[in-house]
Amino acid sequence: MGTKSHLVFIPWPGLGHLVSTVELAKLLVDHDDRLSVTVLIMKLPFDSEVDSRTKSLAASVAAGIRFVILPSRNASPDTSRVPFLAHFIESHKADVREAVADLHRCGSPRLAGLVIDMFCTTMIEVASDLGVPSYVFFTSGAAVLSLILHLQSLQDEHHMDxxxxxxxxxxLDFPGFRNPLPAAKFLPSEVFMDEGRRLLLSHALRSRETRGILVNTFTELEPHAVEALAGLGAPAVYPVGPIVNIKVESKKGPEGNNSPQGFEILEWLDQQPAASVVFLCFGSLGSFNEDQAKEIARALEQSGCRFMWSLRQPPAKGKMEAPSDYANPAEVLPEGFLDRTAGVGRVIGWAPQVAILGHQAIGGFVSHCGWNSTLETIWFGVPVAAWPQYAEQQLNAFELVVELSLAVEIKMDYRRDLAKGSNFVTANEIEGGIRKLMEGEEARERRKKVKEASEKSRKALMEGGSSYLSLARFIEDVRRH
Structure with a gap:
């Protein structure tokens, strides 16, 4: 069997990052039984569900993976988001060192390295102190990684402002994109903010210091971007995706409990014709104000399309919290909307997204274009109407619509953080996007193209597939060093 090797994963504690990190750990231990993994969990002070979520994740993993919840830390009184997040990670360095020392004292196998989230690169210093290699897990795609590395080079080496x-x-021409990118519209907002840009590009710089970068993509989806990374001075790149949690319990609520709503949602979908329903969902942090919600409702009613809409209530202004379900969604919708559309649509709160996307009744997905959601929709072969919100989602939308022709646009350059005047999408614009997504010859051609991408995504992970072989190369590097 040979000697055992142990990897410690340090994920960013946001749900999207945590879930894909655990799925990567599963892939690794399934691939090679000489590997074991410990996942260190940091608790965000405003995340009340981290304990129940970790229990749920722990229950779903195989032998060889364990979880350690680190002590809670009040990182900084600074209320602005970027400094808070940076201080939050920094404040856990000593806890990570202690947790790794405890593993050694408990007789864990040889520590072979730290696998660090793209937003936790300060932890590379901990790996150096321990004398082990570090690797970055980049939870977005290869095109975004190539862009961030290129921006860092433009600033630090070419002194571009x-x-x-x-x-x-x-x-601008970016190495990872075939088409010129309108920079002001599609670069992440952080690039234009001093603190956010400094942090983002410092992560890129530190990533270059590691032994390798695991990327949640597959070569067949982003061949141009994967190839471009070699010319950007990146260390070894391992495309190991699509890393998606497709085996989730379809009827469980957000805390892992059986949800009556989950049963009702799927029962309603069972009664709808194949590929007839448009699903609207904007991720764990996605929400709209009341005026925009009303506009979405008008668009759905005008389109006459069957729909399932996950409508979430925004957090109070200035609060770093996730959206919640409305006690009574009718309060923010046009009067009588729910009654008039009762035969063709459902307005829900939390959505079991994977179960819905995998249902044969779903014919299109109005999405924020978060990368996990993007990979899920490709896996299930569902075309997208792009309506990004924040972070790198505008870039993902550009890639889906312009680079890959797997999506249509509702508003590709929408940014949640802009002033309302330039950031309001009308019912006519939304309706137009939905019709383009669901109706006509173009929609049929697009659906066919997405189905082909779906087949490639599944083959990539099978024995002999591109991501399977990439994962094997990564394991070989870990065991060699």
């Missing part, structure tokens, strides 16, 4: 791109009409 990136703030000059804000508000400009410049269309």
């Amino acid at each position: 990136l703030t000059g791109l804000e508000g400009s009409d410049a269309e």
